[in-house]
Amino acid sequence: MNQETPLAIVFDPIRSDLQRVEDLLRDAVGSTAEPLRGMLQHVLTGGKRLRAAVVVLSGQSLGGAGQTLAQLAAAVEILHAATLVHDDVVDESATRRGRDTLHFRWSTQAAVLAGDYLLAQSVRMVTELERGDILAVLARTLTAICEGEIVQALLGDGSRPGRTSYFKQIEAKTAALFRSAAEMAAMLAAGTDAQINALRRYGLRLGLAYQIVDDVLDIGGRPAELGKPVGMDLRQGLWTLPVLLHLQQAGPSDPVCAYVAGERTDDMLVQAIDCLFSSGALDAARAEAARQARLAQRAVRALPDTAARDGLLALAECVLTRRA
């Protein structure tokens, strides 16, 4: 595996901008009463702030700056938090980022309401920017995320998706918000149509790379770094790219095939994971993530040569080489 590119390379130059985002997130929490306050603090603490960084760097790459960019970044992080809270209810997950989920520590009721509150706050913060065109992107993104979730959670008949529908799923689940984060920032920074499109493509490809790396880490990551055991997606029957690539070439007696199709014991899981390593499926998925990251980088090469553009290029490396 490649050397991990430390996120500090990306984050250090925009430290003060990200601090503004943190301040806005703290304000959003601080203005509420308990128990909501505690719940919001719980979910808004400890994220990597990748989406905020995408907003800040995308905006700055077109000469944008200041408080409105930070506000958009905070709104995107809050929307992200809202989707995580409701996702955890839908998936009945007990932990997230190594900590209790909201619905597990409080209740399903609390999680539904806190998620709604976060959605409302996200919309409110973008409304304050007084840019109806940006809000329209936010509303479309939220719709796309919901539709994607519904397809995955409710329509999934367990059958194996093809390449196209796999990409459609991860676009809705993960890449749509990255895409819109970059697009909205470019709009806020008054970019040209070509620049907005370039950053939109950047965000989409970055998001796809991010999700594929997530898929790879589920098999090839280290539990100590991940803060969770490997094989969680596999256990839950989620289709990840290494598994899909492996099954294209596997026979019915293959351990991965058997695990996916049949009773799932821990022994079988160990065998299946081993098999994904040795078949080259894991490497093939890594190669696909790298391809997406390169497409992200290519999308922004024509932008003005600024520190922010360099940050976007480096962020694609970070996403690709991350270990957690």
Next chain:
Amino acid sequence: MNQETPLAIVFDPIRSDLQRVEDLLRDAVGSTAEPLRGMLQHVLTGGKRLRAAVVVLSGQSLGGAGQTLAQLAAAVEILHAATLVHDDVVDESATRRGRDTLHFRWSTQAAVLAGDYLLAQSVRMVTELERGDILAVLARTLTAICEGEIVQALLGDGSRPGRTSYFKQIEAKTAALFRSAAEMAAMLAAGTDAQINALRRYGLRLGLAYQIVDDVLDIGGRPAELGKPVGMDLRQGLWTLPVLLHLQQAGPSDPVCAYVAGERTDDMLVQAIDCLFSSGALDAARAEAARQARLAQRAVRALPDTAARDGLLALAECVLTRRA
């Protein structure tokens, strides 16, 4: 009890406008795939469309008309549906309007996602109006509704609220959306500040009257007309106005007091309800609803003398004298 004022008096003159709203709701459902389609159809069918009528009449009372007003009305009905779907998850209700709730017929997961989808659609439809000021009202309303729900569902320590906090609760739960429906319609119809304020007050008072009548019907309604047994709120420990008014004058051995404080048997419920009738608490709550309805009517008396204003006045009568 007063003679029921038939809703047809209000609805007949705006039948074609409400048909537009229905068409928009059908379009919103029709553009989705199963199982979402079925879920949305389930929740968007069978409402009374009171909020849509408030939007249409408020807008028309200031000379507004046409497709944008219908679109706002549809967005308000969709937001209302979203809050109902998530409320039912939070309250774990199995029925609503005499039909299965979404989470009961499908699943909690489905209900969370369908509610989110409806929220996103509501925001999207208002965004399309390209009126940031109206969208800001929507975002604030959504925040207020969530905060109110959180207070009721999570903070409620079971202690009896005073008059002020009861009114605060029903404002957030019910009246805020009526208030904003009228306010947003007035803004869309380019009303003056005084007109917008008048309609905002109308919506608020109408919403308070509506909720108090709801409280009254829980005790004094007829099951056959309501489509549910009486005493459901009381059974669930929800504080309603008749109960609050009764307890102001009741001793600790009073049947209502005993029911609220102790073990709740069906026999005790029957006694408690009887007691609320005979103590005059039910009539006192009805009088309060009437007072709110009069305040609603007074708020719009200074508006131009139009059929739409007459509709708003009549709607306040309907809300007051409704039996279901």
